Amino acid sequence: MYVADSRSSKAPAAPAASRPGRREAAAEPAPGTRAARAAVPGTVLALGTVSLVTDVSSEMVSAVLPLYLLTGLGLSPLGFGLLDGIQNGFSALVRLAGGHLADRRGRDGAPRHKAVAAIGYGLSALCKPLLLLVHTVPLIGAVLAVDRTGKGLRTAPRDAMISLATEPAHRGRAFGVHRAMDTAGALLGPLTAFLVLRTAGGPLLADGGQQHGYQAVFAVSACVAVMGVLVLLLFVPNRRAADDPGTAHDPGAADGPGTAAAPHTADGPPRLRDGLALLRLPNLRRLTLCAVLLGFTTVSDSFLYLLVQRRLGLGTEYFPLLPLGTAAAFLLLAVPLGALADRIGRRRLFLAGHGLLLLAYGLLLSPFGGLPAVVCVLVLHGAFYASTDGVLAAAAADAVPAGQRGAGLALVGTGQALARFACSLAFGALWSAVGGTAALAWSAAALACCAAGAAYVLREQPTAPAAPAAPAATRTAEAATAPATPGPTDPEVPS
């Protein structure tokens, strides 16, 4: 017990606030363990595992899909990028529906985050065995569309569950842990796919006929996807009516009865209109505006890698490694930067992350070249993701009342995704008009302007003038002081 005792003495206040405590409390773990779990709740670890496993499954398929379509089905490479973009936009819109549905309450009065997420993960899992059965391009397109629908549905309820399971003071780190696990899955997926192909006889090339390897990849991917759904159903606790505001009073919960101030009435289910009415919350409105503004100037990954390869003179054989570089940096930095966000303020780190992206653009435009420059750009790009992706969700969670967390997170996420989609189209057009380097220079200038604008919009607000309708006024100020004493009382409860 010596170790446990010494650990528990370092964080004496934490156990009382242990959020997903139902399971742990039943098992009566040592106090030290409970302190550690309070920082990263079991729900977050469980959801991280679900994301990791699901990403292994989906990235397995995306890694071999181009090969399969080209060599197995003789599809032309043209038009595929556009199809991909349209499906991504569609997925972003479905996310709004997912967030809204998740906030609606079941007959027992509890929100349905887990149910909606399970349907989302389930839809995508269902698509993998379907890939074994469909062999024409339109049908494969349809299956992929259903897969994206599942992804769109699950994203907002999943992030809502992460935010609701975590004390506000630790949300940055919790999202960091989730994104790191998610990215680990994205890295493991292609490796698994190629191991399966290797074992099953290797990918056979543009000669038609032999597709056993691909079938094996789809089959294994389906098994992995089912595991993901199962982990979700078994290990992510259901939110009960008593956990949530508006239906019960549970002062010990991290998200106490704060919904009285939300735009919808506490008794009725949130209506679709209430989703947009969320924009009346000043903090959410500001955050959404900034996410959209900055999304407009975030050059899509594919374009960035293309520029890295061309501007920095990288051999084309290394091109497939570029996304891995970004992902590795994202994986390593997600947790430390998430924790940093908890200390210095999420909105501040979100802005700083775009500063890192601006640095990456600058390095690409500078006369520097060669391997060191490539590594720097990729590390900056990964750090940009680590300081914006989960951090934005954490910041958005601060600004939305618990009862509409799903819809609120979806709003910010969808705004950002659609803005990035628009940026992709615009950047492509700009590239054809003035060339890649000039297009990047314009984007860098636009990003600098938008970041300055966002910094102004997100500047520290005095608590008082922020509309009383927003219970989560300035989260950054609280976040800066909170980690030292994560007390059992919820800072989100207006007193």
Add this chain to the structure above:
Amino acid sequence: MTTAPLRNRTRVLILLAAVVLLGAVGTGAVRYAADRSADRDRARPGGPVVTRGAVSLRAPASRELVFRNMAWGPHRDEIATVPAEHPDGPRTASGVHCLRFHAAAGTGICLQAERGALQDTYRAVVLDDHLRELRSYPAAGIPTRSRVSPSGHLAAWTVFVSGDSYAGTDFSTRTSIVDVRDGNLRDNLETFDLVKDGRPYRAPDVNIWGVTFADDDVFYATAATGGRTYLVRGDLGARTLTTLHQNVECPSLSPDGTRIAYKKRVPGASEDAPWRLYVLDLATMAETATAEQRNIDDQAVWSGGADLLYALPGDFGADLWTVPADGTGAARRLLDAAVAPAYLG
């Protein structure tokens, strides 16, 4: 979703059972696929006879056909020859593995896969007349087309560059040309100036593939941009590509330099099988449909000036078929279990 909460031990047991069950299903699927793949290393009764022997690319005594042997057995995927007059005869396998191959005037271009620990890498290898490696270049993706110029001085190849695993489905092609005499490599034809409909044209989505050589300076290829494909005439010295005609993919220039065989995307055909084999007269730009009515996804090869040779999916991956270039006659199967042919002599 509002079932009675399960006990922790029950959850873990369910999970373990699922891991065992799904693990078994996954392992079974992989082993089944591996078994089916391993079949390809065992010769099939009734298949062509393949024996190991010396293969030379230098003009043989009588005309020969060289190709990648796809027949199941120990010499699968090796470059092999048969007498052009007896395509059903015994095959001579060289021991050299290539995914794509072409040869002319004693020079061969071979696109190979090198098995890595986790992922295949690809390279383009220039071979001398005894199939010995002269030079090799790393290739950024899966090989698709290869050609040697009639003089044997230039070699061209196209690979699919699959982009990033993040975006998943983005990919494009990359085409390179090398002078085998001095190793002068044009790594990416997309850097050439493109003149489209008489005007300089730039776009990020330009893709070039499927080179066919006229001589050591002029070649033809496919250029794609904005969802359309074009026949382009390339000038190696001037580093330019000029569009000549629309809806042309994988051109193949006739030996006399007057016609181009190509795959044309025909309207009304199913989206995953849209290509038919056509011949374009370069003087009049008149298009002639060949008698082959099936979907063709290959860069055809001219057999003399009258017939075309191309691959179609078959029982062992691919078979070679032939059809007259002038639109008459009918398609007939020339060779089982073969792909990427070239004539020697």
